[in-house]
Amino acid sequence: xxxxxxxxxxxxLAVVTLVALGSVAAMHxxxxxxxxxxxxxxxxxxxxSALNPGxxxxxxxxxTPASASATPSERAPDTPASRGEEGLGTGGKVLVGxxxxxxxxxxxxxxxxxxxYVASLAxxxxxxxxxxxxTLGLLGYAGYELYxxxxxxxxxxxxxxFSTQRASVADAFTVGATLGGIAYGAGASFGRxxxxxxxxxxxxxxxxxxxRDAIARRLATAQAARAGTASQRIxxxxxxxxxxxxxxxxxxxxxxxxxxxxxxxxxxxxxxxSVTDEQLQxxxxxxxAPDGSTLAGxxxxxISSAFNSDADxxxxxxxxxxxxxxxxxxxxxxxxxxxxxxxxxxxxxxxxFRRIGSSNPNNHALLGPLQRLDNLTRVQGTFxxxxxxxxxxxxxxxxxx
Numbered sequence: 001x002x003x004x005x006x007x008x009x010x011x012x013l014a015v016v017t018l019v020a021l022g023s024v025a026a027m028h029x030x031x032x033x034x035x036x037x038x039x040x041x042x043x044x045x046x047x048x049s050a051l052n053p054g055x056x057x058x059x060x061x062x063x064t065p066a067s068a069s070a071t072p073s074e075r076a077p078d079t080p081a082s083r084g085e086e087g088l089g090t091g092g093k094v095l096v097g098x099x100x101x102x103x104x105x106x107x108x109x110x111x112x113x114x115x116x117y118v119a120s121l122a123x124x125x126x127x128x129x130x131x132x133x134x135t136l137g138l139l140g141y142a143g144y145e146l147y148x149x150x151x152x153x154x155x156x157x158x159x160x161x162f163s164t165q166r167a168s169v170a171d172a173f174t175v176g177a178t179l180g181g182i183a184y185g186a187g188a189s190f191g192r193x194x195x196x197x198x199x200x201x202x203x204x205x206x207x208x209x210x211x212r213d214a215i216a217r218r219l220a221t222a223q224a225a226r227a228g229t230a231s232q233r234i235x236x237x238x239x240x241x242x243x244x245x246x247x248x249x250x251x252x253x254x255x256x257x258x259x260x261x262x263x264x265x266x267x268x269x270x271x272x273x274s275v276t277d278e279q280l281q282x283x284x285x286x287x288x289a290p291d292g293s294t295l296a297g298x299x300x301x302x303i304s305s306a307f308n309s310d311a312d313x314x315x316x317x318x319x320x321x322x323x324x325x326x327x328x329x330x331x332x333x334x335x336x337x338x339x340x341x342x343x344x345x346x347x348x349x350x351x352x353f354r355r356i357g358s359s360n361p362n363n364h365a366l367l368g369p370l371q372r373l374d375n376l377t378r379v380q381g382t383f384x385x386x387x388x389x390x391x392x393x394x395x396x397x398x399x400x401x
Contacts, residue, residue: 087166096169097161100176101183108184111138112197113204120208127205154178214344216326255314262384262393266291271350271398273309280304284353284370299359305352305376305399312349316379316397319345324383324392336385338392342378342400350376350399373401 088096115134116127123130157174160167187193259267268274269291279290287300295301307313323343328335354371381397 088169088172089166092169093161093167093172096172097176097179100173100178101180102176103173104177104180104182105184107177108181108188109200112188113200116201116204117208120205121212124209124212127208214346218346255317256310258317258389258391258393259310259313259397261386261389262395264384264395265393266293267313267381267394267397268310270396271306272313273307273311275306277351277353280306280351280353281370284355287359300355301359303352303354303373303401305350305373307350307399308348313397315347316345316349316399317394319343320379320381320383320394320397321392337382337395338384339382340380342380344378346377348375348377349379352376352399352401376401 115131119127119130119134154174157167157171159165160171161175188197259265259272266289270289270293275290281304283289283304284300287294287298289304290306307316320340320343323340324338327338327340331338352373354373356370376399378400379397380400382395383392383397384395385391386393
């Protein structure tokens with residue numbers, strides 16, 4: 001999926017509105033919860049008093065103030081139900097407003113990154129469509145809340161905060177969160193802020209796609225292991241293609257044999273567990289592989305790598321074959337050779353060295369330490385279909401950065 005160039009003003013409006021109304025709803029709910037808690041405590045005290053009438057006289061239970069015994073609707077307008085409704089002076093308004101502003105910015109960032117990540121994870125290449133649907137949903141929710149009292153609450157909160165009246169914590173927090181959301185939306189739409197916003201969306205979308213791919217690979221590998229047998233595509237001719245039942249899944253020894261089964265196979269000879277670091281360094285400088293071979297023209301490969309053990313190569317083979325099957329879905333019938341790009345195996349499988357300079361074989365005279373690559377977890381390779389075994393066997397397969 002191509003990452004979105006930036007959040008549109010349409011999306012920013014949704015974020016700002018959601019931040020504002022979410023703050024109103026959250027603080028309103030918090031205030032009501034505190035009021036209900038106070039009422040519950042008062043009711044419990046009154047119940048204890050009814051069971052033990054002398055408790056108040058002996059001082060065991062403090063008397064309940066008259067204002068607390070009234071229901072929320074019966075309280076005088078200036079009687080605080082909780083700390084959340086106590087009046088704040090100018091200093092209190094500023095402090096609580098700053099806390100609300102920080103929350104508004106954090107929610108704006110979270111909504112933007114979360115939308116990009118979840119849309120990419122859930123929808124893959126169709127992520128922009130999913131993100132647009134989420135944005136429309138947020139706008140619809142915001143409009144509903146505004147129509148059903150949200151606008152009146154915002155107007156009242158702003159009126160109390162930006163005046164000589166004493167405002168509640170809920171008022172100051174709501175105003176701060178609203179202004180923080182607006183500041184985030186404006187900052188993310190222009191100049192340097194827009195560039196940062198594009199980077200945030202791109203990183204979140206890329207993370208979502210990577211996680212989607214990782215989940216797909218794990219599911220494919222797990223499904224193959226559980227099933228024991230699977231259906232594989234068999235190369236045909238022209239537009240014809242069909243499937244046959246694969247032979248029972250080979251055991252570890254058979255998988256090891258598959259690494260050398262193809263006539264041109266050289267996975268173990270050049271990248272197997274017996275290859276030493278000295279052999280890898282020699283190839284990274286001269287282009288000569290551990291088995292004495294070289295690439296066309298004697299070119300030096302970008303990376304000289306090997307599996308930490310043959311067992312690591314066997315484990316990587318299962319993941320690589322699953323990737324071959326996934327890639328076949330986009331290839332024409334009759335395909336007999338498939339090359340896969342680096343795919344993550346979920347564990348460390350090898351190490352390697354990066355060449356110095358270009359692929360020119362004459363640059364082996366260059367001195368200096370090679371860059372060592374440890375903890376490689378991805379595998380890359382080229383596979384050919386084996387009609388005898390009904391499997392895709394590697395021509396070459398090696399750890400990749």
